[in-house]
Amino acid sequence: AVILSYVNGDPCPPETDDGEPCVFPFIYKGKSYDECVLEGRAKLWCSKTANYDRDHEWGFCRQTNSYRMSAIIFTCDESEDIGRPQVFSEDRGCEVTFEWKTKVVCPPKKMECKFVQKHKTYDLRLLSSLTGSWDFVHEGNSYFINLCQRVYKGPLDCSERASICKKSATGQVQVLGLVHTQKLEVIDETVIVTYSKGYPCGGNKTASSVIELTCAKTVGRPAFKRFDSVSCTYYFYWYSRAACAVRPQEVTMVNGTLTNPVTGKSFSLGEIYFKLFSASGDMRTNGDNYLYEIQLSSITSSSYPACAGANICQVKPNDQHFSRKVGTSDMTKYYVQDGDLDVVFTSSSKCGKDKTKFVSSTIFFHCDPLVKDGIPEFSHETADCQYLFSWYTSAVCPLGVDFEDESAGPEYKGLSERSQAVGAVLSLLLVALTGCLLALLLHKKERRETVINKLTSCCRRSSGVSYKYSKVSKEEETDENETEWLMEEIQVPAPRLGKDGQENGHITTKAVKAEALSSLHGDDQDSEDEVLTVPEVKVHSGRGAEVESSQPLRNPQRKSLKEREGERLGLVRGEKARKGKFRPGQRKPTAPAKLVSFHDDSDEDLLHI
Numbered sequence: 001a002v003i004l005s006y007v008n009g010d011p012c013p014p015e016t017d018d019g020e021p022c023v024f025p026f027i028y029k030g031k032s033y034d035e036c037v038l039e040g041r042a043k044l045w046c047s048k049t050a051n052y053d054r055d056h057e058w059g060f061c062r063q064t065n066s067y068r069m070s071a072i073i074f075t076c077d078e079s080e081d082i083g084r085p086q087v088f089s090e091d092r093g094c095e096v097t098f099e100w101k102t103k104v105v106c107p108p109k110k111m112e113c114k115f116v117q118k119h120k121t122y123d124l125r126l127l128s129s130l131t132g133s134w135d136f137v138h139e140g141n142s143y144f145i146n147l148c149q150r151v152y153k154g155p156l157d158c159s160e161r162a163s164i165c166k167k168s169a170t171g172q173v174q175v176l177g178l179v180h181t182q183k184l185e186v187i188d189e190t191v192i193v194t195y196s197k198g199y200p201c202g203g204n205k206t207a208s209s210v211i212e213l214t215c216a217k218t219v220g221r222p223a224f225k226r227f228d229s230v231s232c233t234y235y236f237y238w239y240s241r242a243a244c245a246v247r248p249q250e251v252t253m254v255n256g257t258l259t260n261p262v263t264g265k266s267f268s269l270g271e272i273y274f275k276l277f278s279a280s281g282d283m284r285t286n287g288d289n290y291l292y293e294i295q296l297s298s299i300t301s302s303s304y305p306a307c308a309g310a311n312i313c314q315v316k317p318n319d320q321h322f323s324r325k326v327g328t329s330d331m332t333k334y335y336v337q338d339g340d341l342d343v344v345f346t347s348s349s350k351c352g353k354d355k356t357k358f359v360s361s362t363i364f365f366h367c368d369p370l371v372k373d374g375i376p377e378f379s380h381e382t383a384d385c386q387y388l389f390s391w392y393t394s395a396v397c398p399l400g401v402d403f404e405d406e407s408a409g410p411e412y413k414g415l416s417e418r419s420q421a422v423g424a425v426l427s428l429l430l431v432a433l434t435g436c437l438l439a440l441l442l443h444k445k446e447r448r449e450t451v452i453n454k455l456t457s458c459c460r461r462s463s464g465v466s467y468k469y470s471k472v473s474k475e476e477e478t479d480e481n482e483t484e485w486l487m488e489e490i491q492v493p494a495p496r497l498g499k500d501g502q503e504n505g506h507i508t509t510k511a512v513k514a515e516a517l518s519s520l521h522g523d524d525q526d527s528e529d530e531v532l533t534v535p536e537v538k539v540h541s542g543r544g545a546e547v548e549s550s551q552p553l554r555n556p557q558r559k560s561l562k563e564r565e566g567e568r569l570g571l572v573r574g575e576k577a578r579k580g581k582f583r584p585g586q587r588k589p590t591a592p593a594k595l596v597s598f599h600d601d602s603d604e605d606l607l608h609i
Contacts, residue, residue, distance in 0.1 A: 002074040002105045009068030012094035014046060016059025021093050022046030027053055036061035070096040076106035107161055107180040110149035110383040117186045120245035124148060124184075124191070126219060126388065127242050129380030131284060138224035140169035143176075145211070145222050145236070147193060149383050150179055152285060163195050164209045164234075174199040176234050177209040190214055191243045201232035209234045213243035217340070219364075219390075251334045256297065258334060258341075258399075272373050272395045273297050279389055281378040291315050292389070294363070294376050296343070298329055311345050312361045312387070324349055326387050327361035339399045341365035351385035361387040367399070368392035 014036055015021045025032045026047035028039065036044035041060075048057040072085060083102035090096045113124040127134070128148040135144045135154075144154040144165045151158050151165050157173035158165035164176040177195020185192050191213040198207030208231070211222065216239035225235040251258045256273030259266045273296045282290040293302055293313045300308065304323040307313030312327030327345030335342040343363045351357040368374060374393030381387050442448050 001076070003071060004074065005069070005071045007067070007069045009070070012064050012066040012068055014044075014061040014063055016046065016048065017062055018059060020048055020059060022059075022061060023048060023050050023093075025050070027051045029053065064094075066094060068094050068096075070098065072098045072100055074100045074102060074105040076103065077101040078103050078106060107178070109161075109179060111179060111182040112184075113148040113383070115184050120186070122184075122186065122191055122243065122245055124193070124213070124242050125382045125384065125386060127213075127238075127240060128382050130383055131282060131380045134222050136221060136223060142167040143222070143224065143236075147211070148179075148182065162198075164198075166234075174207065176207050198232075205232050207232050207234065209236065211236045211238060213238045213240055215244035216240055218366075249336050251336050253332070253334050258336070260336070267398055269296070270395050272393060275373065276301065277373075277376050279376040279378045282381075289317060290378075291317055292326070292376075292378060292387070294389070310347075312363075312389075314387075324359075326359045336399060339367055339396070341396050341399060353383075353385060357384055359385045359387070361389065363389045363391055365396045366390065366392045367394065367397040369394050369397050 013022055013024060022036065023046070025034045026049065027033075028037065028047065030053065033046075036046045038044055044061040045058050046061050047055075048059060049055040052058060073088065077083065080102050082104065083100055085098040085100040088097045088099040110128075113128050115122055124147050129146055129152065130149070132153045133144045133146040133151045135142060137143075142155075144151045144158060144167070146152060146163055149163070150160055151162055154162075154165050155167045155173045158167075159175050159178070161178045161180070162175040163179045163182065166174045166176055168174075176198045178197045179195075181194075181196040183192075183194040185194075193211040193213065194208065195211075196206065196208040198209070201207055210233060212225070212235070214237070218239075218241060220238055220240040222236050222238040225237045227234050249260065251260050253259075256270065257266055257268045276293060276295045276299065279292040279294055282292070284290075291314075293299055293304070293307055293315060294311065296311060299310050299313060302308060302313065304313065304315050304320070306323040307315065307325065310325035310327060311329050311332070312325070314324045314326045316322040325347050326349060328347050329345070331346040333344045335344070341364075343365070345361045345363075347359045347361070349359040351359055363376060364379075371392060371394055373395065374391055376389045376391040379388040379390050442451065
């Protein structure tokens with residue numbers, strides 16, 4: 001209710017000593033008086049009724065300093081248009097209260113959905129439906145939301161004044177916000193819609209709701225975010241193109257061909273421009289069902305004659321006499337944004353809810369490469385008589401960023417000069433920091449050699465392995481053909497700089513029979529890494545060479561295996577044979593041993609001999 005009060009009127013009339021008001025005018029002895037009188041009494045007196053001669057009710061007058069005042073209580077009544085005021089109460093003829101029943105003071109059923117803030121225009125009418133609501137389920141609770149007006153097709157106990165309602169899993173319905181409490185604002189590019197005066201939460205608090213809308217490429221759907229039990233506030237988020245403040249690029253259409261006047265690029269809609277389509281899905285709460293005939297080039301062959309010439313015509317399937325043009329091509333506008341096409345049609349039909357407005361329609365085309373022409377679908381009707389449709393088709397897939405004006409928005413600009421300078425400075429600092437760390441780690445010679453060895457071992461294709469054979473004597477007498485030879489596998493690490501080419505390697509030994517050596521063939525083309533050093537054994541190449549061997553003198557004083565290992569000679573990784581002293585018991589050969597390398601097909605062949 002709305003209460004309107006008026007004060008500081010005329011001085012209030014006198015009243016009697018017992019506090020009852022004097023009634024003016026009153027009749028005394030057939031004469032009318034408009035004020036207190038002295039006739040018949042020593043003090044001023046007045047009548048308490050309009051006729052003293054008949055009622056004989058009176059009292060001595062007492063003056064007051066108050067002034068007349070009145071109040072009008074406006075109450076909402078949808079059945080009353082303007083209405084009339086009626087006296088509700090009167091006190092001493094000085095205070096009068098009126099009651100005025102009218103629909104003028106009823107809370108609005110819809111709020112403004114289009115607003116401007118910081119020179120940017122935001123239009124949320126796309127999310128305001130006259131035929132339904134946005135509903136979803138979260139943790140068993142169903143939520144019904146409709147921006148800027150009441151919830152349609154919601155639960156039965158949802159108030160007609162509510163924009164948001166909640167239905168629990170047990171069936172309890174609660175109002176989370178009323179339509180007329182709507183507040184719109186923009187904070188950090190996010191549109192905030194607030195509703196309040198919901199169900200009582202205790203502690204003189206009522207439920208409220210906050211919807212955070214973020215700009216996106218699609219219409220989207222609302223979703224639950226969180227509930228603040230302290231303030232009894234429900235938070236929702238919604239990614240939708242309705243929250244975008246960017247103005248789309250307007251293009252022209254001629255016979256189904258779109259042309260961008262800024263870039264000069266063209267694109268054809270093809271067959272869907274000349275075909276007749278039918279959109280369904282508009283079912284009202286009162287039982288009415290509507291269909292919409294749509295033809296972008298204008299309807300020419302319709303079963304409803306009144307639809308001829310329209311682009312969008314509203315009809316009833318069960319009523320051939322009902323039809324209304326809700327979109328014509330007189331003032332059609334085409335917009336392209338992010339590969340989507342929006343077509344806005346106007347019409348000459350008056351809006352039934354607001355006679356000052358005309359009906360309009362908007363079709364939102366979206367790319368869907370899986371369908372050919374697609375079928376338009378009715379979305380909803382807005383509060384200002386705008387019919388919205390969605391159309392998924394492959395016909396608009398060729399539309400892309402290249403068709404639009406690339407300079408229309410700031411989102412395509414590169415980095416600013418300041419950003420580039422900051423990036424360059426950070427890059428230099430990173431390089432300097434890396435150099436300092438490397439210098440700190442490699443300032444010692446040992447660390448540098450370790451790093452070089454590791455890098456060399458990682459880059460080397462295979463490890464260098466050489467073999468050296470030495471003759472080993474046994475304590476017991478053996479046949480000369482059973483003389484054992486010791487094969488040494490020497491794996492050499494990467495050479496160290498500054499060590500005069502000296503190399504160390506891990507040595508493993510395996511014993512082989514003498515016959516195995518007679519089967520080896522030399523190859524002149526092999527590298528020095530594969531040369532076998534065989535004491536007192538001549539190895540000839542496979543091209544007719546023969547292997548000659550001579551029996552070594554036995555050393556009466558035998559050394560252990562470990563002692564002999566330290567005295568063996570060999571060629572490792574191309575290292576030439578060194579001249580050493582002969583061990584006791586060895587004969588000096590009459591001629592130098594002819595060393596011939598042989599082809600080592602596989603290291604494993606030698607190990608399995």
